[in-house]
Amino acid sequence: MAIKRLSVFKRARALVLFKNGKSVDEVVRILQKRYHPTRSVLEVKSKYFPSTGSYSISKLQGASREKILGSMRNMRSYAMRMKKLQHAPVFARARLERLKVFNSDPVFVKANSERMRARHKDPVFAKAHSERARKLNSNPVFARANSERMRLRNLDPVFAMANSKRGVLHMQKLNQDKEFKRKRLDGVARHWNTYRLRIKDEAERLGIVTGVEYVHGRSSFEGERKQVVPATSINPLTKLLLKERRKVISVALKELSEAERTVVNLVFGFTEGEMNLNQAALVLNKSKGEVELLFKSALTKLSSNPELKKLK
Numbered sequence: 001m002a003i004k005r006l007s008v009f010k011r012a013r014a015l016v017l018f019k020n021g022k023s024v025d026e027v028v029r030i031l032q033k034r035y036h037p038t039r040s041v042l043e044v045k046s047k048y049f050p051s052t053g054s055y056s057i058s059k060l061q062g063a064s065r066e067k068i069l070g071s072m073r074n075m076r077s078y079a080m081r082m083k084k085l086q087h088a089p090v091f092a093r094a095r096l097e098r099l100k101v102f103n104s105d106p107v108f109v110k111a112n113s114e115r116m117r118a119r120h121k122d123p124v125f126a127k128a129h130s131e132r133a134r135k136l137n138s139n140p141v142f143a144r145a146n147s148e149r150m151r152l153r154n155l156d157p158v159f160a161m162a163n164s165k166r167g168v169l170h171m172q173k174l175n176q177d178k179e180f181k182r183k184r185l186d187g188v189a190r191h192w193n194t195y196r197l198r199i200k201d202e203a204e205r206l207g208i209v210t211g212v213e214y215v216h217g218r219s220s221f222e223g224e225r226k227q228v229v230p231a232t233s234i235n236p237l238t239k240l241l242l243k244e245r246r247k248v249i250s251v252a253l254k255e256l257s258e259a260e261r262t263v264v265n266l267v268f269g270f271t272e273g274e275m276n277l278n279q280a281a282l283v284l285n286k287s288k289g290e291v292e293l294l295f296k297s298a299l300t301k302l303s304s305n306p307e308l309k310k311l312k
Helices: 008-019 024-035 041-048 065-086 089-103 106-120 123-137 140-153 157-174 178-205 236-254 258-268 277-284 288-303
Strands: none
Touching: 008 024, 008 065, 024 041, 065 089, 089 106, 106 123, 123 140, 140 157, 157 178, 157 288, 178 277, 236 258, 258 277, 258 288, 277 288
């Protein structure tokens, strides 16, 4: 794992070794062997001995004890001052503006993305990052603020489109894992089974008898119900009309392209439970915009079908 930000106490290790008469190279080798055996000597040196700033301590090689102690006091006061500044609203706003300027530079954004991608390859860092995010999102105040921040950012069409593409690519990558895809589809089925179950319970409360079927082998979140709830009895004429209706709809759907027909089946629940466009996009591994265009195209064709117009 990469070396984290060093505290004044940890930097004091190098100063103590300086006080004992060690050179910079000797100090680096000792620190690497004792505290960072998996990191390179060059990385340890760059972390403990920055070339500029308040923590630039390589100049203290061979310095007197008083000078070293004075440098430690200066570093401590600098750390305390920065800690206070982090809580100052003016400083926080200025820092945010500075970050905005940096993030508007594509070169910086690309370099930062590469750096984070490289760090996430370390399983220890990835796990710590995930735990930190989970802890933050368990705070309702933070969760609301983060939700509002993302809502405002998605008002920007450029960001919204880029965010949608990232989500699609992420889901495509995840769906390459057959086990993940199976669990995701099971979760979608359970969601819609639960949705139907709640409708059925509400209908029974109002004295309405409904017919509800569940996807075979996939239970609801409220307990598995394999049986089919009987529907209200219908007469032979109604059955014939329903059969003719289904036939007309089936013929009309065949006139659509395969992609359009698949979207209509998912949205209207002809094959499984009804879905919204976002859920259909996830199932098809397409963006919401692509699915929406297919859906609108299909509706335009169906609305101009003369046989369907007779069903109104």
